[in-house]
Structures are given as structure tokens and as C-alpha cells.
Amino acid sequence: MDYILTTNALTKKYGHYKASNEISIHVQRGDIYGLIGRNGAGKTTLMKMIGGLSHPTSGSFEIRGSKGENTEQMMSKVGILIENPGLYPNMTAMQNLKTKALALGIKDDKFLEGLLEEVGLANTGKKKAKQFSLGMKQRLGIAMALVNQPELLILDEPINGLDPQGIAEMRGILTHLCHDRHITILISSHILDELSKVATRYGIIHEGKLLEEESKEELFSKCSERLELKTSDIEKTMDILNSMGFSKIEVKDGAISIYERLDESGAITVALAKENIQTNEISVKSEALEDYYFQLTGGQENA
Amino acid sequence: MFNLYKMHMYRASRATSTLVLGILFAVFLFINSALASFVFGNALELMLGGGISATTNFTNEYVYAAEIHNFFINTSDAFNILITIFTVIFVHSDYSKGFIKNTYNLFEEKWKFVVAKWTSLMTWVSGVFWAYSFLSIAISAIILDKFRFEQIGDYLRVAMVTWLGLVAFLTIVFLITSLFKSAAGGMVIGIIIASGLLQTIEKLLDLLIAKLAGANLQDMVMNAVGVGEKSYFKISDYCLDSVYLSYSAEMGAGDTVRTILVFLAYIALGLGLVILFVRKRDVR
Numbered sequence: 010m011d012y013i014l015t016t017n018a019l020t021k022k023y024g025h026y027k028a029s030n031e032i033s034i035h036v037q038r039g040d041i042y043g044l045i046g047r048n049g050a051g052k053t054t055l056m057k058m059i060g061g062l063s064h065p066t067s068g069s070f071e072i073r074g075s076k077g078e079n080t081e082q083m084m085s086k087v088g089i090l091i092e093n094p095g096l097y098p099n100m101t102a103m104q105n106l107k108t109k110a111l112a113l114g115i116k117d118d119k120f121l122e123g124l125l126e127e128v129g130l131a132n133t134g135k136k137k138a139k140q141f142s143l144g145m146k147q148r149l150g151i152a153m154a155l156v157n158q159p160e161l162l163i164l165d166e167p168i169n170g171l172d173p174q175g176i177a178e179m180r181g182i183l184t185h186l187c188h189d190r191h192i193t194i195l196i197s198s199h200i201l202d203e204l205s206k207v208a209t210r211y212g213i214i215h216e217g218k219l220l221e222e223e224s225k226e227e228l229f230s231k232c233s234e235r236l237e238l239k240t241s242d243i244e245k246t247m248d249i250l251n252s253m254g255f256s257k258i259e260v261k262d263g264a265i266s267i268y269e270r271l272d273e274s275g276a277i278t279v280a281l282a283k284e285n286i287q288t289n290e291i292s293v294k295s296e297a298l299e300d301y302y303f304q305l306t307g308g309q310e311n312a
Numbered sequence: 313m314f315n316l317y318k319m320h321m322y323r324a325s326r327a328t329s330t331l332v333l334g335i336l337f338a339v340f341l342f343i344n345s346a347l348a349s350f351v352f353g354n355a356l357e358l359m360l361g362g363g364i365s366a367t368t369n370f371t372n373e374y375v376y377a378a379e380i381h382n383f384f385i386n387t388s389d390a391f392n393i394l395i396t397i398f399t400v401i402f403v404h405s406d407y408s409k410g411f412i413k414n415t416y417n418l419f420e421e422k423w424k425f426v427v428a429k430w431t432s433l434m435t436w437v438s439g440v441f442w443a444y445s446f447l448s449i450a451i452s453a454i455i456l457d458k459f460r461f462e463q464i465g466d467y468l469r470v471a472m473v474t475w476l477g478l479v480a481f482l483t484i485v486f487l488i489t490s491l492f493k494s495a496a497g498g499m500v501i502g503i504i505i506a507s508g509l510l511q512t513i514e515k516l517l518d519l520l521i522a523k524l525a526g527a528n529l530q531d532m533v534m535n536a537v538g539v540g541e542k543s544y545f546k547i548s549d550y551c552l553d554s555v556y557l558s559y560s561a562e563m564g565a566g567d568t569v570r571t572i573l574v575f576l577a578y579i580a581l582g583l584g585l586v587i588l589f590v591r592k593r594d595v596r
Contacts, residue, residue, distance in 0.1 A: 061417030063594040084417045095410030099328045108326075112319040112415045153414050 012071075013038045013161050013193045014059065019068035021054050028054040030217035031068065036161075036195055036210070041187050043208030044197035045302060051217040052197040053092060053165050059195070060089035060163045072161060088159030088192075090167060094150025098139035102130050102149050105138055109156045124152040128182055144175030151182060162186065164196045168203055176203055183207050201298050205229075215306040230259075232301045236267040236274055237294045241287040249280050264290075316419070316428035320402075323411075324436055329401045333394060337440060340390040345451045348383060352456050375458045377449050377467035378561035384448035386474040386556060389507055391444065392481075395437060396502030399482045402433050403489040403498065416595050423587045430486060430583060434479055441475055466561040473571055477556035480575040481505055483582035484552060490586045505553045514548035521545055552578050 014036040021029040029051045036042045044052045057063035059070055061084045069076060075083040096105050106121045115121075125131045128148040133141070138149065147167050154162055164183075168176050184207060186192045198204045204211075211228050213220045240246045246265060250258055253276070257268035267277075274291050281288050324330050352375045385391050406412040419425060449467075452459050484505065489498030504510060522531065522544040531544075548554040555574045563571070 057594070062413060064592060081418065081420045084420075087417065089413065089417060091413055093410055095406075095413040097323060097326070097405070097409055097411060100323075100326055104326055108319055108323050108411070109414045111322050112316050113418065114315040156414075157418065 010035070011038045012036060013040075014070065014072050014195065016055070016059065016070040017068055019055065019058055019070055020066050021051075021058060021063065022066040027217050029058065029065075032214070032217075032219045034212045034219060034222060036193060038160075038193050039187070039191065040210045041183060041194045041196060041208045043204040043211045044195065044214060045199070045201060045204060045211055046197070046214035047199055047306070050199075050214045052214055054217075055214070056089070056091055056163050056165050056195065056197060060084075060087065060091055062089070062091060085157060086160040087163065088154030088157060088161070089163045089165075090147075090150040090154045091163070091165045094146050094153060096138045096146060096149060096153070099137055101135055101137055102133045102141075102152070105149060106152060106156060109153055113157055115156065121156070124155050127155070127185070128152045129178065142175075144171050144178060147171065147175070147179065148182065151186075155186075159192060162192050162194045164194060166198055167196065168198060168200060180207055201302055205298050213302065213305055220305050228298070228301070230268065232298045234268075234271060235294055236271050236277075237290070237292055238265040238267065238277065238288070239263065239290040240265070240281060241289065245284060245286055246281060249284060249286070250277070253277070253280060266294075313424040313428050316415070316424060317432050319415070320429055320432035321435065323405075324402055324432065327401075327405070329398070329405075330436075333398045333401075336394055337391075337444065340388075340394060341384075341444060341447055341451070344384050344388060344390065344448065345455060348380065348448075348452055349455050351383065352379070352452070352458060373458065374460045374462075375452070375456055376460060376463045376561070377452075378463065378470040380449050380452045380459070381445050381467060381471050381474070382560055385441065385445060386477060386559065392506030393503055395440065395478070395482065396485055396499065396506055398440070399433060399437065399485045400489050400495050400498040400502065402436065403429070403486050404493070404495045407493050408495070412595055422590050422593075426490075426583070426587045426590055430483070430586070433482070433486065437478065437482055438475065441478055442471075445471055463561070469568065470559065470561050473559055473568060473575075474556070476572060476575045476579075477552075477559060480552060480578040480582070481556050483579045487582040487586050491589055505556075508553055508557050510551065511548065511554050511557070514551045514554050518544075518546045518548050521547060550574055 012035055014034070016032055016034050018031040018033055019029055020027060020031050032051070032055055034042070034044075034055075044055070046052045054063065058065045059072070072083045073086060097108065100108065102125055103118075103121060106124060107118075110116070110121055122131065125133070128151050130145060130148055130152065133145070138146065141149065151162075151164070151167065154164075167183075168179050171179060180203070183194060183196065187194055196204070196208065205225075209225050210223070211225070212222045238246065243260060243263070243265060247258065247260070250265070250267065253273075255267055255269065259266045259268070271293055274293070278288050278291060416425070453461070481502075485498050485502040488501045489495065492498070525544050527544055549570065552574070555571050559568075559571050
């Protein structure tokens, strides 16, 4: 696996409170890795440590093959937008970009103009950042994170507070950066529905701990609609289902889950009856991403 | 590090607060000029219809650049408070606006951040200091009959030493603002130093030390004003505010060396502490 980022039991303690508790995540190059968790779950703490803004209490992380706490080599290709974008409100978008560019010794104004164009802020001219909408500020924050031409972009709640149009624009930017510029993105959000539209891999964090880490396919397979079947003989049932051409089948906790041809429950029941297998229960079940998240984190009251 | 320095120079040049403070400096230069015409000139006498010729006894026959410099700069509350406000805004703005999050992770050696920021701050401050000093002398040369372009050596010595004092004073403001990440903290400490509020306590401590050393009342008072035969240790000789506010052309070589050493010690201490504290600090 070509991992651009791995963390190894990364922990941050504030007094006795563990904001991040031995978190180990694995981000592959080209991923849009979604960190899911409610407010205060530890997403920002984890991102700050990875982004070099906060020192881990224990544990380590590796970026682009460089191991350490915060080395220039590691961070030179990491762009961050943590919480609110850090902007000088009395400066224009270009001046804000130029300020960061100067720190990095970049003098190419055309490159900065290109960044503004990429995030849809090319025509802001002399408008000051304080006059920007929240969506514009977030997009400028992303442009700021792109100044050092990162391979890994860390975005903390970039869609928080945006209107539907702003969210859609942000989604478009993220997809463009990942697909066209091949930037790996680590993004956090508590808006699961939105995150599910862009992320390719997920880490679910709750109370400072990583509960699960899985691919989009794995997660969605747990959340999608399925036929749940309970019979008197599971082994024979599996043989019959295979002979009927079903392939997306899973056996778990004494029940068979079928993830295709959900409208064929009648045919399945008849086929089982012919073989003298008693059908105890057959029903279509579904679980939304949100339900799955609540189930993992201990219920809706925690959300 | 030079890139970081350039970044700080650039952002300060674009800040509205720099422009506003620039205007305020110009206004106070004008007000101080008017005050100078009262203190050093004969404006008061003219206003009172020439009724008190004794006003000429308040000052010497002539006024020199070093005196003008002291009047306009290191003993001027307005100048020191304005420069404190500039320093606090300069130091605090990248924290308060969150801009530091854009750059903090890109440099492993955090001392570079501190030194680059401090150097650019001192570049701005030095620019203001020398411009204010030269302009005050130019204006005084025009409005004061008593002004003489003589004893330039004294002026250069006083100006250089007080410039170093200002750097030391603002390094402490830089330290407090960085340490507490608070504009209010830096502002309060800066204003207390600039206004000389602590001098009374320092002088009291001088008296107490002399008393403990067995001085009688007369010795204590003479020692406090620096004319006594017996010399006792004075804590105020090493306190930044007293040293900065009291330096003048009349001071001898020994006092000048002590003053310079005190300033250098405060600069080293302030800068060293900021580097030490920032090294392991998280950005929130």
C-alpha cells in the first residue's frame, strides 16, 4: 500500500483528559479520507498534530515516508485549513496569498492568480477578505493551503456553516484537487451525508478513539439495503442461494444478508421450501450512514 | 528566515493599524512641537505679555538636539504609548487573526519565527524612532530661536542609547504579548513601563537598600538623586523603565556603559524567553 500518511497511537493529553487516544489511521495516496465524529470527538486535535500545529503527547506519525514530530521535509508538502481560515481581514485575497508566499520565498504572482482561479476567487479584485462570504473565506483558506503545492491537504470542517450552493462548490473543488491535481485529502466533518459524497475512505472517531477505519465500499455495504434471511439450515440455504446465482451474500450472527435482487424474496422462499428448509424470517433491511454511525458511537444522544 | 522577515514587513505595510498609528504619530509630533515651543521657547512669556521674564530661567540659554530628542522621545508618554500599541498589534495580529496557522508548520526551528518577527518589528520601530527624532529636531530648528546645531556628538550618543533602550523596552512588550498571547497584557505592561509608574516603587526600594546598608536620612536622599558622597546600590539603576526614561546627555561614560549593558541584558532576556516558550507551544 502507498500510504501518504500513517499515524501510530497518536495521543494528545490536556491534563488528564485524552483529546486523542492512541489513534492510528492510514491514508493512502489519492484518498479523500473522511474523519467522521461529533463535535469534540478529537478530529481537530488529531488534525492539528498531523498538521504540525500541536505537539503529540505520545505516538508518532509518518508523512510521505518521513517520520518525526514536525520536520520541514514532512510539512513542506502539507497544506492545512484547520477550523477557520487564518486571514488578514483588511487584505485582499491576493495580498493574503502573497503574505504566505513571501514566507516561502515564492515570488510568482501568476501562480497565486492561478490558485485564486482554481478556487473561484479570480474576480475578487480589491475586495477585502472581511467583506467575503463564509464560503469565499473557506475557499480562500483552501487557496492558502495550496500555496506550498501540497501533496496532502488537511481540511477541518471546510463545509461547516456553508449554504447548499457553498457546499456544492466546495465539493467540486475537493473533487478537482483530488482527481486533477492528485492531492490526497484528509477532511473532517460531522455532516455525514456530505462527507459520504466525496470521501473514499473513512475513519470514525468517538471520544478521542478511532472506532473504525474502512473504505467507502466497506462502509456503504454496511449501510445499504439488504435482504435479511433466517432459516433452519444456513449451510443448505447458502448452497441454494449460490445455485440461484446470488453472489453478494454475507453470513453474520446467524443471519444471511443478501445485497442484490432484493425483490426476489418470494422466489427464495419457494426454493427453500422445495428443499424442506424452513424460512423463519425474511425481510428487507436498510441502515443509513447516520444510523450506522449512531450504532457505533452509542446512540443518537451522543451525536 | 529572511523570507519570514519579508512576510512580516509586507503584512505590516498593508495593515490599517499601521496607517492609523502613522497618522497619530504625525499628530503627536505636531502637539509635542507646540509643547516644545512652550517649554524651550518664549511662547509662554509672550502669552503672559512679557510679565514673567523669569521664564528664561527655566531652561538653559540654548537648546541642543540631544535635549530635543529626549523631550520628544524617551521622556514622552505619547510616543512611548503609541509605539507600545504598534508593537502589541504587530506581535498579536497573526495569533488573533489565526494567520500563524498558515506558516507555523512549515518551519521546524521555531526560533526562526521569533527572530524574524522581532527583527521586522524592530525595523519598523527603528524607522519610526529615527524619523520622529529627525523631524522633531527639524521642527525645533524652525520654531525655537534658542535651538543650536551644536554638540551633535551628544545627540548621536543619546539617540543611539535611547534607541537601544526602546528596542529593549519593546522586546519586553514583545515577550509579554507573545507569552500570554494577549494584547491587553502587552499593552498594560508597555504603558506601565512607558509612563514610569514603577519608578516610585524602585526609588523606594533604593531608599530601603540604602537604609539597610546603614545610611542616614541625608545620605539616603543624596544617594537617591545621585549626588551623595557615599554610593549605595540602587536597584533603579538596573530597572528598564528607570534606565530608559532617565538617560540624558548629562550622563557620563560610566553611566552610559551601564545603561547600554542593562538594555542589552533585557534584549537578550526578552528574546531568549520568547524563543524558549515558543519552542514547544501549540497553536490554538
